[in-house]
Amino acid sequence: MVIKLDLYRIFCVVGKNQSFSGAAKELFMTQPAISQSIMQLEKELDTRLFNRTPKGVTLTNEGSLLLEYANSAINLIEIGEEKIAEFKNLTIGELRIGVGDTISKYFLLPQLEAFRNRYPNLKLKIENGTTDSLISLLKSGGVDIVVCNLPVDDPSLNVTPCMDIHDTFVYGDKYRKLLARPIGFRELAKLPLIFLEPSSNSRKYVEDHFLSKGVKISPEFELGSHDLVVEFARMNMGIACVTREFTKDYLESGALHEVQLTEQIPYRSIGVCSLKSVPLSPASSRFVELIEG
Amino acid sequence: MVIKLDLYRIFCVVGKNQSFSGAAKELFMTQPAISQSIMQLEKELDTRLFNRTPKGVTLTNEGSLLLEYANSAINLIEIGEEKIAEFKNLTIGELRIGVGDTISKYFLLPQLEAFRNRYPNLKLKIENGTTDSLISLLKSGGVDIVVCNLPVDDPSLNVTPCMDIHDTFVYGDKYRKLLARPIGFRELAKLPLIFLEPSSNSRKYVEDHFLSKGVKISPEFELGSHDLVVEFARMNMGIACVTREFTKDYLESGALHEVQLTEQIPYRSIGVCSLKSVPLSPASSRFVELIEG
DNA sequence: TAACCATATAAACACCCCTTATATCCATTA
DNA sequence: TAATGGATATAAGGGGTGTTTATATGGTTA
Missing domain, CATH: 3.40.190.10 (Periplasmic binding protein-like II)
Structure with a gap:
């Protein structure tokens, strides 16, 4: 038979109060409930934990020893609960x-x-x-x-x-005249293109879309990052395939310009x-x- | 509302087994009981402690953290119970x-x-x-x-x-002839007596008994310890009032002899x-x- | 797709713990 | 010394809770 842990909580409070009725108040229980709980604990441990006196109770040596352990145990549980609360507050984790x-x-x-x-x-x-x-x-x-x-x-x-997000093509000042008017995929593919590497998700998406329209691209440059692609375009190395939302600053400042396409590339998310x-x-x-x- | 501590015991076992049904076996309970207990604990902490998977359960981060505290707490309780057992074995205390x-x-x-x-x-x-x-x-x-x-x-x-224990009077070789035959209290009182100090319980007892028989003693020597009283008798300084049981060795070896009294001093305990x-x-x-x- | 193993859910029952009521013991005070 | 107050102990009843049985659900495996 395993001893109910809740008895230890009661035991701790009684130990602190040195009184059954005092503990009862603190625990919002009645005195007989405390009395019975302690008696049960004492019975299961087969050890007297408190000496009953007319003015309360006092811990026996055994009780004192046990109280130290029980107190620590219950404190640990409380700390654990606090930690959980911190998890919920997102103050740890x-x-x-x-x-x-x-x-x-x-x-x-x-x-x-x-x-x-x-x-x-x-x-x-x-x-x-x-x-x-x-x-x-x-x-x-x-x-x-x-x-x-x-x-x-x-x-x-x-x-x-x-x-x-929207895939789009951008260019620097050098291509301004050339791209003054809308063009289609096929014409675009003939220009010097700057793309991400073939393994990139974005590159694949646009390339596949072009292919589905029967257009095969063969980029002049294949770069490792979106940043590089943008920079190459700004240095007028060619027409760059970029994500419009991630090139906003350049477009708004006029450093880069967006190609007007006669056909749309469906947006991604x-x-x-x-x-x-x-x-x-x-x-x-x-x-x-x-x-x- | 205070969380029932017994839930933590179940929680620890589930944490150890990584399985509700496994914990159920270990605790001699059924799987639904475990399931509900953990659900209750999770509800009261408002925190998911386990991720349910098809092959058991795994601890969440919160669960892992809590488990450390709960495990330690329950270990403490168990150690406390062992200490109590040691008290009962009389291996501590x-x-x-x-x-x-x-x-x-x-x-x-x-x-x-x-x-x-x-x-x-x-x-x-x-x-x-x-x-x-x-x-x-x-x-x-x-x-x-x-x-x-x-x-x-x-x-x-x-x-x-x-x-x-029996109060008695003893003497050394010098008094041997004098005390060869039984004597009464009154005669005894006239001999040189060796007693414990008046504050001693034994002295008072014998003195009171003599007084109740109308005999007043006035010892030659009043000494601080029973040992001294015995030694003084052995050195023939007088007739010593001693406890027979505590003078056994001297009497048996013949170093001291017991006075034959015509009246008995009631034994004490x-x-x-x-x-x-x-x-x-x-x-x-x-x-x-x-x-x- | 069926079988198996895991957890979840629902409902009924049993047990346990708490409360109310009362007793008892001891100490204090009139 | 009797009475009062405050402490724990005891007894009995009732309500709540946790456990069980039964069943559902989901997912992996053969």
Whole structure:
């Protein structure tokens, strides 16, 4: 027979008060309840814990010893509960986000900054990688959520789009006259093009779309990051395929100009992915609210 | 609302097993009981502690953290229970005995030695003093039991006689002829007498008994310890009032001889006294058994 | 697709713990 | 010494809670 732990809570309070009736008040119980609880504990331990006196009770040696242990135990539980509360406050804990490089810089970083200011004690861990590698990281428990380019088609994931992005082509001043009027995919493909590497999700998306229209591209430059692509365009190395939303500053300042296309490239979305089977942690859930809201 | 501590015990077992049904087996409960207990704990903490998977459950971050605290707490309780068991085994704890000097040396010491051999881990504290001072020490909680000369007449004490002692008079070789035949109190009182100090319980007892027979004694020597009294008799300084049981060696070896009295001094007893209001500790109770048995 | 193993849900029952009521003991005070 | 007050002990009844049985649901595996 295992001794009920709740008896120890009562025991601690009685030990503190040196009185059954005093403990009863503190615990919002009646004196007989306390009396019986202590008697039960004493019976199960086969040890007298208190000496009853006309003015209360006093601990026996055994009782004193036990009280130290019981007090510590209950304190530990209380500290544990406090820690849990801190988790809920997001004053402790961690948030592990998987995110693609470009999204990281232009979309997630500002959000992360705000989030960090709000919950400065939360540990943040950011994992970079391709969409595919991030999704498998998510499934293996390496990250809590993944922010990546959609579509992601996986029945075991919750996928929530949170921002639309548009693939577009931009150029520097040198090409201004040449591109003064709208052009089609086929004409565009003949110009010197600047793209991301073929492995990149964005590159594949645009390239596939062109292919579906019967147009094959063969870029002059294939670069490792969106930043580089933008810089090359600004240096008039060619026409760059970029994400409009991540090139906003250059477009608004007039450093770059957008190609007018006669056909549209359908927009894509950035979305948050999480495992259906694992409920979001408080931190993840709060972060998702933030970037969706 | 305070969270029931027993939920934490279940939580620990589930955490260890990473499985509700596994924990159910270990706890001799059914799986739904575990399921509901964890759900209740999660509800009261408003925090998910386990992620349910098809092959069991896994701890969330919150759960992991809480488990450390809960495990430690329950371990503490278990250690406390073990300590209590040690108290019962008399492998820890202490025994505080109040005892008169003479009794200490001739009666208690041998018993104490046996007791200590049997329970070597028990701390022993011996307090010396007069019967009166020991009784008040007992009442103030300074000792657990008192071994002293009876009678002790106090309604708040349990008094158990455990050995009879006899007051008698002894002498050395010089008095041999003089005391070859039985004599009465009155004649005895005229001889040079060696007694304990007037404050001693034994002295008072014998002196009072003589007085009740109309005989007043005026000892030649009044000494501080029974040992001294015996030694003075051996050195033929007079006729010594001693306890027969504590002078056995001298009498048997012929170093001292016992006065043949025509009237008897009623025997007294040595007894163990304890407070009625305070049950004996395991150690006290075991010791009392020993000296009574 | 069926079987198996995991957790979740629902409902009934049994047990336990708490409360109310009362007793008892001791100490203090009139 | 009797009476009062405050402490714990005891007894009995009732309500709540936790456990069980029964069943559902979901997911992996063969």
